[in-house]
Amino acid sequence: MEQIKMGLIILLVAVTSVLCEGQAKELVDLYKRQTATPPSETCDSSSEGTSTGASGDMIWVCRSSTWTPFRLTPAVGSSRTMSGSSCKRIKEQLTGACSEPLSSGMYWVQGTQIYCDMDELDGGGWTLAWQHSYTENYPLTNKMTYFSNDFQACTTRASGWCNIPNKARFSATEQMIVAYHEGTVVYAYKGLFNRNIDFNWSGAILLDPVKIVDRCTQEVGIQPAPENKIAVGFTFDKWTPYNYKANCDTYRGTYPRPNDCRWENCKLPSSISSKADHVQMTVAIFMR
Incomplete structure (x- = not known):
């Protein structure tokens, strides 16, 4: 049957x-x-x-x-009453029912519209849980950090900031950090889900990190790691990933207006930007 x-x-x-x-x-x-x-x-x-x-x-x-x-x-994910438990679960339920691949975009997840990466990185099924566009969201406040309990809808991957609190509710086994320039993926690394992501800065440490893509011109193959010294909850280093205090690839300084160090570790290739650093940068954290 x-x-x-x-x-x-x-x-x-x-x-x-x-x-x-x-x-x-x-x-x-x-x-x-x-x-x-x-x-x-x-x-x-x-x-x-x-x-x-x-x-x-x-x-x-x-x-x-x-x-x-x-x-x-x-379909699941198409309305509030048809919400899925996560982007991964929506993808699993819809894949196979359609001959066309699912597109990334807005889906209903646990009663809220959330951006899902369904087709771009590592097979898709990723739930956008935090995002920050550097130097575009001053002044910084604690509610903008990735471990904040404050909700700001994650409805676009273009720019701005968002945060979904209680990230453990997605029952994820993996998390991913992605850096974009004007919507183009520059680097993406994934690791095992870190349960501290809901509590403090160390939750953005990628456990057993794996490179998905890295288009930087320097420090290639080095995963992004959170900083515990400057603009905690926002800043990432792509130079000494197990130091947590040594460098920065995003912000340098303290609240509420830290200084700009975007892409200083990475250095953008000319195929993506005419300038290697100090240009538009958005970092996002996904769950799957």
Whole structure:
């Protein structure tokens, strides 16, 4: 019986694009049938697998020379009432139901709209939990730190700051630090989930770090690490990752207006920026 259900999903995906349009906002519910007037078009062996497309919340598919109705239901992550538990879980539930890959963007997660990286880094399924665009959010306050209990919706990856408190609620096993310049990924490293992320600066230390991508021109292969001396809760070093007090690649100084040291460790390549440092920089922390 389970094989038949999966076969029907594959068939419906193959015959109609409405099931996988955009970010796969609708799925077929194979358990709900509705008495309705079937299409007037002929349904025979020559039209097997064809569809009338969606009409309201219904779709008709020609199966075994009979028009068979299916009800469309909202997909997980498409609304508050259909919230997923995490971006990873949404990706797992939607992948396989659609022939098109999921797109990164806004999804409903635990009752809140959150940005999900579904297709860009390390297979996707990443929940954006913190973000800061350096020198663009002065004056700094404690509520902006990655271990803050203050909520600021993570709705875009472009710029600004955001924070989702109680990050352990996503039941993550991994976390990732990504640095962007004007929306372009410069470096990304992942590690095991660090439960201190909800409590203090050390939560941004990547445990068993793994490089995903690194386009820096110096200190290549060195993972970003948090600083415990300057602008704690914001600053990262990409030079001496196990020192935690030696250098900086983001801010230098103290609250509320630390000095600019963006990209000083990394040095941007000319293919990304005409200047190697002291230009736009956003760092984000993701959970999966």
